Amino acid sequence: MTIKVAMVGRPNVGKSTLFNRLVGKRLALVDDTPGVTRDRREAMASLGGMSFLAIDTAGLEEDGDTKLSARMRAQTDLAINEADFALFMIDARAGVTPLDKHFADLLRRGKTPVILICNKAEGRAAEAGIYESYSLGLGEPVSISAEHGEGLSELIEAFDKVIFDNNLVVEEEPGEVTSKAVYIDGEISDEEADTEGEYDTGLPLQMAIVGRPNVGKSTLVNYLLGEDRQITGPEAGLTRDAIGVTYFYEDREIRMFDTAGLRRKSKVMEKLEKLSVADTIRALNFAEVVVLMIDATMPFEKQDLSIASLVVQEGRSLVIALNKYDLMENRQEIMKDIQETLEHSLPQIKGIPIVPISALTGKGVNKLMPAVFEAYRLWNRRVSTAKLNKWLAATVAYHPHPSVKGRRIKMRYMTQVKTRPPTFAIFCNRTADVARSYERYLLNELRWDFELPGVPIRVLMRKGDNPYGKSLK
Structure with missing residues (x-):
């Protein structure tokens, strides 16, 4: 079994910065704003030839059980209990705070071994905080600068x-233990993304769940996993970065990415939200199937169409999940309105499957998942x-292209140059x-005759070589 290491501490002590350094990628969002991380994020990391599963957690805070920070604290507690040992981080420049002392006491009473880390220890300003950290009773501190x-x-x-x-038994040679890292929080490789021809059903299917804020993306992830993996609640914008988790459906491995809600560009003003949006776009770039969640209790807005259009531009297969459908009375009218809006506003990708869910x-x-796998099959x-x-030949004969300046356009040959999406x-x-x-016209006929509904299709016009070109030179 792979060793699990949880990174804990109060907000803004550098947990995500250390996480990114150990993982070797900028997976976790990092900002000067305290409390950026909310959901726990997992990825394979390596240090000195050792391979382990690093868990980035939300900052520890004392608060009531009814508030968001209490839900974040519950996720952190779960990560500590699952970990083989924890890295308790403090800010050496700020010194030991009462909050540090409080949670150090809790960790001391727990069963999980703890390594005390004094972060931001570069320079003389950190010396006092390093000496003060001995008072926490967690042994000799390790002074580092994650940045x-x-x-x-x-x-x-x-x-x-x-x-x-x-x-503990530790894995070595991290290059041979990358499968779990890729499946949990890694990016798809270029070679894997450009695979053509028949798709390998042994590879994990990559699925991103996107939509406006507070439409139920994290709730869907939790239901599919059968556990409270993501923080949910009535507040909008709880998810800030794209969190990848492994999910199995009928023995098929799926990389499922819960993403931050996408608002209209004019409303995105804060730097942190811009980072969250960029992380969601990154998840779209390496997803294979995108589930666009729409709230049935809210009108179908232009932003939903903008997100769907973005998915189509990226060439990803699209499935629409109409959430909170059980709360509606005029269900058939809502479904009909959404279908008509999609047909009118996204004519380039007719037949997008719509799955009503709660x-x-x-x-x-x-x-939902059968619709996802069907979209994936058509995409390949x-x-x-x-x-x-x-x-x-039959399509052009039935409706030939009109002549241009008295000259006929001849379409001589056609072939499929790639899949994912069909091109x-x-x-x-x-x-x-x-x-x-x-x-x-050709694209619509192609979609209809070869039964490719709801999948982005690319039709490229290429000029053939002039057979008399060499003799004319």
């Missing part, structure tokens, strides 16, 4: 000691060149003169 990478050799020694004292009660959720669809050329190339003599309306 500048200082003191990591001393941290390696502390890791070795706690692993030896607690008889993420809170689970009603209809059993129909390949059509033979022979069928495409027969189709092209087709048509070779003709005058590509610049092909009307956009005729390209849409």
